[in-house]
């Protein structure tokens with residue numbers, strides 16, 4: 685039997701961490717890949733490795749997605765290359781740990797520009813062609829921080845709440861269009877982002893190992909959920925229990941508990 689034509693997945697933030705694991709997991713599924721992040725060399729090395737290991741095609745597009753017009757330029761580049769994107773992964777994100785008032789104003793802007801604005805622009809450019817084709821899948825990487833206020837991660841948690849809300853609205857809006865939208869909400873995961881967070885808040889070093897997830901496990905759960913068209917995916921039993929408990933807890937109590945835990949990070 686001839687193999688079905690390969691489908692192409694675009695993964696943002698593919699040069700490290702969860703994005704790299706997602707790219708690898710999608711390559712294992714047989715997707716050709718467009719790998720996007722700022723560090724071209726890392727992406728090229730990954731592209732070569734995925735082609736060698738899985739026999740898929742992988743193209744590199746180095747870009748700072750928080751730059752104005754970046755999503756438009758990426759979408760135009762895909763059109764010029766006649767490369768329709770069948771599965772879009774919005775994974776690139778930045779984190780800042782610490783008190784809101786201690787962060788320079790520009791840091792808040794950077795978080796919002798990448799985690800919120802760039803993600804929305806990517807959706808605005810890549811979803812309409814999917815709807816036109818009557819088929820497509822989107823995977824937005826949010827966080828368990830999306831479900832509750834998180835002092836010491838205030839702006840970050842707010843950006844992830846935005847990602848979750850937008851995903852749920854879009855998923856419903858696009859029901860019946862052939863396009864599905866999934867939010868993956870990982871808990872704490874061992875990636876360079878966690879390494880950087882530990883430098884900002886030394887007490888994170890003392891996190892017990894069992895609360896730190898593995899990027900490959902997160903990618904596996906997220907890709908499965910995306911391909912099944914599920915709307916919200918929380919990888920890992922512990923994180924699922926935490927979000928369930930959070931939903932069953934009055935919001936005022938959740939804020940207090942979250943605040944008490946956060947103060948211990950100082």
Ligand SMILES: NC(=O)c1ccc[n+]([C@@H]2O[C@H](COP(=O)([O-])OP(=O)(O)OC[C@H]3O[C@@H](n4cnc5c(N)ncnc54)[C@H](OP(=O)(O)O)[C@@H]3O)[C@@H](O)[C@H]2O)c1
Pocket residue numbers: 696697698699700701702703720721722723724726747748749750751775776777778779798825826827828869870871872873874875876877878
């Ligand atoms: N790690 C966790 O504990 C955790 C938990 C929940 C959710 N998440 C979410 O999962 C996603 C991936 O996190 P991670 O832990 O894998 O992070 P990471 O290790 O820091 O990797 C982030 C990726 O995003 C890319 N990136 C950063 N800024 C960019 C920009 N301006 N333009 C384009 N690409 C950019 C980075 O590549 P370049 O530097 O090459 O651009 C890198 O590939 C994020 O959305 C994060 O919020 C992480």
